[in-house]
Amino acid sequence: MAEETLGFQYSTLQQERETVTLGMWAFLATEVLFFGALIAAYFSYRIWFGAEFIAAAKMTKVALGTANTAVLLTSSACMAMAVTTHEAGSRRAPVLWLTATALLGLSFVVIKGTEWFLEYQEHLVPALNFDLARHGGVAEIFFIFYFCATGLHALHLLIGICLVCWLAFAIGTGRLKPGSTTRLIGLYWHFVDIVWIFLFPLIYLAGRNG
Amino acid sequence: MSAGTICRCWLALLILLALTTGSAFIPLGTANLFVSLGIAVTKALIVLLFFMELKTSSALVRVFAAAGFFWLMIMIALTTADYTHRTDQRVPLDQVR
């Protein structure tokens, strides 16, 4: 493996490693507030509209949502294995784990797409075919949140899948320069998982009883 | 981060997932929201502390990680403070349209 080269603005490798880690965490903090703003709006409407808003959540597909959550949690475990095996010095193992991560990520997107398709068939897509007379305006606002949140999450996931695929290729062909790249992409992937961990109960689990 | 730790975390996460989905179907009133959010926080902590290695990171990294969530809490708290104290009458939606 090639020697890790030092950026001119750093004095030690350790300093560079710590700096890029802080940089990634700072970036993730901005993402917390980005998605968080949407969640704050969600909570505001959940309080203001009350029962009607919560009832609208019943129309989401909890079985598919739960399956998807399991898929994403597993992909995080695979990503963690990729980081661990890469830091241990292996080349083949991380590529396999990264491939698993990407495949699970793609499965998530496919399941999500299925959900969206089903919702389209049930006339639940605002701006396209939402059945206002049948479901009401509050449900429409709920579904606007639903599509915004899951859409933005899916976009972040797709970016993550591209990064993971590139990483697998770079490690496999020996092109990856030694450094923190794998760990940093891992942080991003886990973060996308955390966003979903919070979106899941807010979207799928409200109004399931009573 | 050993393979054993990762495996244990993964199992814990799946168990928590089963718990959270299961508890949603039990009528607990407003407690449902707090249970599901509490489980979500626990899952997130497992991912943060173990998968994202916060358990073995420096204090500075942990402050950076906490900052975003802390600020988000401020936003949610003060915004919802308005909505929980509104006294105006909301016009039923079918009269608005």
Add this chain to the structure above:
Amino acid sequence: MHAPRSQNYLNATVGIRSWLLTTDHKRIALLYFAGITFFFLIGGIAATLIRLELITPQPDLGSPDFYNRLFTMHGIIMVWFFLIPSIPTTMGNFMIPLMIGARDLAFPRLNLLSWYLYIAGGLITIAALLLGGVDTGWTFYEPYSTFYATGYLILAVFGIFVAGFSSILTGLNFIVTVHKLRAPGMTWYRLPVFVWSTYATSLILVLATPVLAMTLLMLLAERVLHVGIFSPQLGGDPLLFQHMFWFYSHPAVYIMILPSMGVISEVVPCFSGKPLFGYYFVVWCSIAIAAIGFLVWGHHMFVAGMSLYASLAFSFLSYLVAVPSAIKVFNWVATMHEGWIRFDAPMLYAFGFIGLFTIGGLTGLMLAALAVDVHVTDTYFVVAHFHYIMVGGAVMGFFAGLHYWWPKISGRLYPDYWARFAAILAFFGFNLTFFPQFILGYLGMPRRYQSYPPEFQIWNVLSSAGASILAVGYALPLFYLAWSILKGPRASADPWGATGLEWTTSSPPPTENFPKIPTVIRPPYQYDQGVPCVQSKDG
């Protein structure tokens, strides 16, 4: 015969590519200087047309719709493309690595990307304005902006959205740089206050701007897809938009003022020949302003329909946020007390800042009182208040920093008397422009109105007259600073006798900032009877 010029960051490499593809923080700072000067000009032209229009009570310069587009353009350009980037991207970029003893920021290529995002966002917004503009006011309140406004809202909002990422990345870069790239011996409590202020500003940039990004996305979703998120006719709450918008936009005003406060904290000790009074108070007040600034956004919504309980909470918190600002003012004044005061241009701008910021801040407290706010909200009282802070405060601070660090950045000295004249002219012009607006607001003239009752005319005429003087005060530096580059005497490393690390390297600095990374042995602002003791070992 001239001696051969030494290599510095300006002449190290030549050609347009070496500038447009640079990763040198000093060159990127100059790229930003060009950008913000351009946008300041555009915003200033809009302001000129507004003040011309308001000389008479009747409409003169076009329809009310044209006037709406004019003040919207003024607000959008000045807030997002001038004030928010102004000091951090120019002086912050240039000085932070020098002040902490580093060779560059933590992520130099990210820095360049920030500039391109800024320019892209700016061009997109300019395109929107050239095509016909937006008439919603810079605050884009719903449902007017999404359902009723004509104009190029989507394009303008998208431009701001893109520029927002520039802000986020710059803030991220500064935070990580200050944490990890300080020179040996440069502890946190040895950092100049400008670094602390920029750090506090960067906290806001990183934590508030993403909320704006989401708010603008939701606004665009509503406009493009015709779905009602905030629109009452579809069941939404317009106030939710205001909550989300102001959660960013109030901290944004602290993004605009904190760097200026940092500049003043540099200028006042230097031109008083004394250490900064109460260093620990000043630095922690910067952090306090940033933190408490996140808790007060509801004071923009007192009459909008927010619950009374929330209004009370926000009113109380708004009083609280004034305390750290006031503490800083006391510390600056105490610094000057029994000092060796020099009245160079940077110090004159600093004097102006302290006085005008105090007036702006006090009127802010008036607005924080619920009963008063109900009376003067959406009048010229508010307009005068924020212009005292933004122009009398932030812009004066910008000019103070520009004049203070000009010799370091350009390697040249500007003509002193012209600079002092411009500072004094700007001060008088500013007060004549904006003080009458307090009276106008108190008497009841609403903001954003093209025509007004004739009894308000006298104050409007005074205000417009002041604006013409202020314009000259702002235009003058363009001329004498340009002259200084061509014909000004060359500056030494430390022409002002200041103590920071940036003054230990040549003017202009070499590309790598320091021949050798300095070791810091003492806190900043150490003066011995007015004589500076620089922070590093060899000083």
